[in-house]
Amino acid sequence: MRKIVCLLGSPRPKGNSAAMARAVCGAATEAGASVRTFPLNDLRFSGCQGCLACKKKSETCVLKDDLTEVLEAVRHCDGLIMATPVYFGEVTAQLKGFIDRSFCYLKPGYPHLPRGERSRLGTGRDLAFVIAQGHPKVDLFTDIYPRYEYFYRWLGFTQSRLLRACAVYHLGDAEARAEVLEQAGALGRELATGLAADSPPARGAG
Numbered sequence: 001m002r003k004i005v006c007l008l009g010s011p012r013p014k015g016n017s018a019a020m021a022r023a024v025c026g027a028a029t030e031a032g033a034s035v036r037t038f039p040l041n042d043l044r045f046s047g048c049q050g051c052l053a054c055k056k057k058s059e060t061c062v063l064k065d066d067l068t069e070v071l072e073a074v075r076h077c078d079g080l081i082m083a084t085p086v087y088f089g090e091v092t093a094q095l096k097g098f099i100d101r102s103f104c105y106l107k108p109g110y111p112h113l114p115r116g117e118r119s120r121l122g123t124g125r126d127l128a129f130v131i132a133q134g135h136p137k138v139d140l141f142t143d144i145y146p147r148y149e150y151f152y153r154w155l156g157f158t159q160s161r162l163l164r165a166c167a168v169y170h171l172g173d174a175e176a177r178a179e180v181l182e183q184a185g186a187l188g189r190e191l192a193t194g195l196a197a198d199s200p201p202a203r204g205a206g
Ligand SMILES: Cc1cc2nc3c(=O)[nH]c(=O)nc-3n(C[C@H](O)[C@H](O)[C@H](O)COP(=O)(O)O)c2cc1C
Pocket: 010, 011, 012, 014, 015, 016, 017, 018, 084, 085, 086, 087, 088, 089, 090, 132, 133, 134, 135, 136, 141, 168, 169, 170, 171
């Protein structure tokens, strides 16, 4: 059974990105995956302190707070879902807090290691990015996904997908969009079996 971890980056538990993530997770569960969801806004944790202890003396992040369990769950997952609204053209602070702390997955000397050997997680994991964007223009904020897809490839998330809805602003907007829910269902089913290696990276991993 594939293990999926879902991180909710929005402070709105009934918001658009959470609804989209719920649809992904529901389909994944139905298709036989086990899913563990963490609403990051309910957790108390610090941002990365840049202490580099995870590069000098520890295999894990030395900060001990509510994120410790999340980092441990992601360490053992097959697939990771990161759901977030667009806030000022970026992911939310709640999700960015996790992303910065995921620096602990990188091995010491990672910039000089060959691709595929940089992560303590190995390779072959799946990443699904779920983005709810208020603005209707689809060519705005397109940089978010390729940026994290690129870095998470370093962390061993070899395959990735984007589920994105634009022009969703108010509570309930995403749930009213049949095509979004349909794409969410398809993504969930794909995550349950493992993402196929058919999509080239949005930007070459360096
Ligand atoms: C602080 C804040 C910043 C936002 N910044 C943007 C933005 O830069 N671009 C955009 O398209 N929408 C922006 N929005 C709108 C949200 O992306 C939109 O309402 C989204 O559906 C919220 O997702 P949620 O329901 O999962 O919280 C912003 C909303 C807030 C509260």
